[in-house]
Each structure stands twice: as C-alpha cells, then as structure tokens.
Amino acid sequence: MARERMRLARDLHDTLVHSIVGLLMQIRLSRHFLETDPSALADSLAAAEEAAASGLARARRAIDGLRLTKDADEVLGLELIVAEFARRIEVEIEVDVDRALRDDLARHGSTIDRIVTEALRNIERHSAAGRVWIRATRDRSPGMLEIEIRDDGRGFDATSLPAFHYGLIGMKEIAMLAGGVCSIDSTPGEGTSVRLSLPIKRSPGPTPTIPLR
Template identity: 25%
Template sequence: MKQLNEKSFDKIIDGMLEVVDKSKDEIYQLTESSREEHKLLSDEIEQTRKAIEYLIVEGDELERKERLYRNRLAQVSKNFNIYSEEQIKEVYETAHEIQTKLKMVREREITLRQKRDFIERRLKSLEQMIEKGTALVSKVSVISNYLNNDFKQISDLIDNANQKQSFGLKIIEAQEEERKRISREIHDGPAQMLANILLRADLVERTFRERSGEEALVEMKNMRLMVRDSLQEVRRIIYDLRPMALDDLGLIPTIRKYLANVEDYHQINISLSEQGIQGRFDSKYEVALFRLIQESIQNAVKHGAPKNIHVNFRIEKNQIFLLIRDDGIGFDLESKKENSFGLIGMRERVEMLDGEFSIKSQIGQGTTVYVKIPLKD
C-alpha cells in the first residue's frame, strides 16, 4: 500500500511537471510573439512620426502660402477693375487649390496622429504583456525546479520568496513616495494657479459688468498669462515624471538643454560650470541630480524673480558637489521650511543617496542651494 502511494505521488508530480512545462512553453511563445509585434510596431510608429513631422512642415508652408494668397485676394477684391479676368481667375483658383491641399494635409496629419496614438497604446499593452510573460516564465521555471527536486529546496524557496516580498514592499514604498512628491507639486503649482484663474474669471465678469469692456479686456489678458503659466507648470510636472533625454543624452547635455530652454522662456541669464566630469553616471544619480537642479531652478524662477542664476557642478575625490545660486529676492528660511513641499522633496532625494543638503537664503540677498553626494559606483 505504501509503494502504491509513492507511485501515485510520483505520477501526480510527473503530471504536474508535464502541465507546468507545457504552460511555460506556451507562455514563452506568446511572449516572443508579443516581442516580434512590438518590434514591428516600433518601426511603424517611427515611420508614422516622421510622416507627421513632414506633414507639419508641409502644412505650415501651405498656411504661409494661404495667408499670402488671402492677402492677394483682398487686393484683387479691393481693386477689381485694374485686373484682367484671367488674373482674377488665376488668383481665385490658386487660393482655392492651396486651401484644398491644406485641408487634405491637415486631415492626413490628424489621421496619422490617431494612428500614432493607437500604436502607442498597443505598444504599452505589448510591453505589459511581455513583462508579465517574462515574469510568468520565470515563476513557472521556479515551480518546475521545485517539483523536479522533490520539494528538497523548500527552505531556499521560502527565503527567496521572502526576499521578493521585501523587495516588492520597497517598490510599493518608493511608488507611494513618488505619488506624494507629485501630489505636493500639483498642490503647490497647478492647483493654486487654477484657483487663481477662477478668481480672475470672476473679476473679469464683474469688471465687464460694472466698469468697461476695455478694463475687462486687460483682466482677460492677465488671466491668459496665468493660464499660460499653469500650462507651463503642468508640462514641467509631466516632464518631471521621467526626463527621457537622460537615457539618450546623459546628465550634462540634458542639463544644458533644460537650462537653455528656461533661459529663453523666462528671459534670464543662466550659466553652467562643470569640473571633473567624465562619461555617464549611474541612472539613479543622473535622475536625482537633474531633478534637484530642475527643482532649484523652478523655485528660483517662480518665487525669486532673479536676473542671474549660476549652476556649478563638479566631482572631487568621488564626491559630487552641486551649487545653484541666484540673485533673486530671497526668502525667510525659517518660515519657508514649515510649508515647502519642494524643499522637503529635494532633501529626501539627497538623503536617499546618503548625501548632504543645505540651503541659504535671506530676503533681498538671493538663494543658494548646496548638495554633496558620495559617488559610490
């Protein structure tokens, strides 16, 4: 009876192994199929993006011509008697042809944009499938090894599972911290700006009703500036979620590009000095340093009204030193510490890399941010 039970048990294990191996093969085939489709769609979306860029350029050129011929039509209509019938016909036909072609180009552009968006959604779906498939293959392999070893490695598997659980909890914790950071930025930025826009809209309505249309128009222009600033802030937060240029260009080129954009947009002077920097950094350093610089610059531009900002970035004896100084209006550091989510987030980023963070500021004397991070890798 005992032998029978052992044989039955072995038969069950063999059956389980067969099912597990078959499932692993099916998951692997599905994952590989998803990879192939992902590659094809990646090539297709690249071609679609290039086509959209070409249509944008062509559409802009047609818009320029369309404006030109619209002015020409206005001249012909105004001085109808001095033009021949053929000239008038030519102007009208050419203008109509350009307008028709422009409409076709814009419609084609919209179609390609919709196609691009669909492909992007499909790519994200495939990436999730590939990720899940890879994880499932890995897990099924673990189960297969577990069964093949006759349950002799239970303690090792439990330990490995505990490590995975601990790692998963750390990931969840990091995600929650990132969500907190994003909520802080939205609270400090777009949420307050939108509230101000609503108040400004009420003010426009009262001004138009109680005063004059000209004064209301001035208030509307001010509100438009606020909407523009809000849009810029939203775009900054979106960009903060993942500065993709870091992966392609590296930290220093990305910083240069970012500072140049800020300098051009806000019409202030921003200088960058670098010492001892060679090659690329590990991703955790590049992302953290870029966001520290970005947060410091945004705080200075938003609250300090500076004319000049200087960024100094250097490496000495496996230490990263970062200094951001502006000549803005400064602030009371003690009162700011209590409510500034931005400063809290910056300090948290530096502490995650075992670094040191300090900030000095006085009203009327600008602000200086100091960062020191050990370069371990």
C-alpha cells in the same frame, strides 16, 4: 513602503500642487481683468485653459510613471532643464559644468532632474533674481560631485519655513534616497543657494568571498 510613500508625495507635489497653484493664479488674474481691463480677459482665460491642460498632461505622465519601472522614467538632463528655464525667464544665467562628470550626472539623472527643476521653479516664482549661477563640479568631499544653484534674488529666512513647503522638503528627501545630501542656504535680501552632493560612481572591486560552513 516608506520610499513609495515619499515618491507618491513628490509626484503629487510636482504635478497636482504646482498645476493647481498655476491655475489659481490665472483665475485671480482673470478676475482682475474682469474689473479693470475686460479686453484682456480672453487672453487670460486662454492662459488658464492652457495651465489646466498642461497640469492634466503632467498628472497623466506621473500616473504612467507610477505604473512603469523606475528605469522607464524620462530623464531630461541638466543642460535641457537650464535651457528651458532660460526661455521662460529673463535673467543672466552662468553655467559651469565639469565635462568629466558627465557619466555621473547621467547616472543620477532622475535625482538631478527633480531637484534642479524644483530649485529653478522656486527662483522663477519667488526670487525676483537678476542673475543665476549653476555649476556642477567635484565636491571637496572625496568621491562626491556637487551641483550648486545660486541666485541673487530676494532670499528668505531658511530657519523659519512654514510646514507646508513640501518642495524644499522633497529636495532633501530625493537627495537622501540617492545617497546624497541637499542643503538650502538663504538670507532675506541676499539670495539663495541650493547645494546637492551626490556620490561619484567608483569602479567595482573584487566580489567578496563568502566562506562556506
């Protein structure tokens, strides 16, 4: 029950909350244009309509996902998420992925999708970064892989976050459910680093024998 409640909370955050925030920003921008540049109002309203339609589609996909088994969840993959991010924002992006970890990255696909998407979304909306580094390598801890998303943006005080920052909380919860750890390090003016450590799949050992009594 606790896992399902956490999943519901993540889905609400990833769909309704982000969609409403985007729509609210467009509405405020439309009000600004109404007073300063009425000729731009039509384009702003069209963007607001597009944001609402996109949010509705994401909400419907989330509902479908809750009705299906976990195996039916769509996995985008690290490369596709980064490519979509690069098309939306003009920053210098450096990507370094250890190809030997491809199978393990795919095995953790849903976990990686959610955490990397949230990290890049935060960079896009809050960091004002000029460069972003993304790497996937073997962690220094045995049997673990590490994904790091780092930027040179404005950063923030990671020790005093408001209670409603569910996105950052959700990243840590998602990693925990996959048997991993997600840490977030940031300092005002010095950028932000998100590190995700996940277990590497090991070859199964012999099936233990259960003695009969």
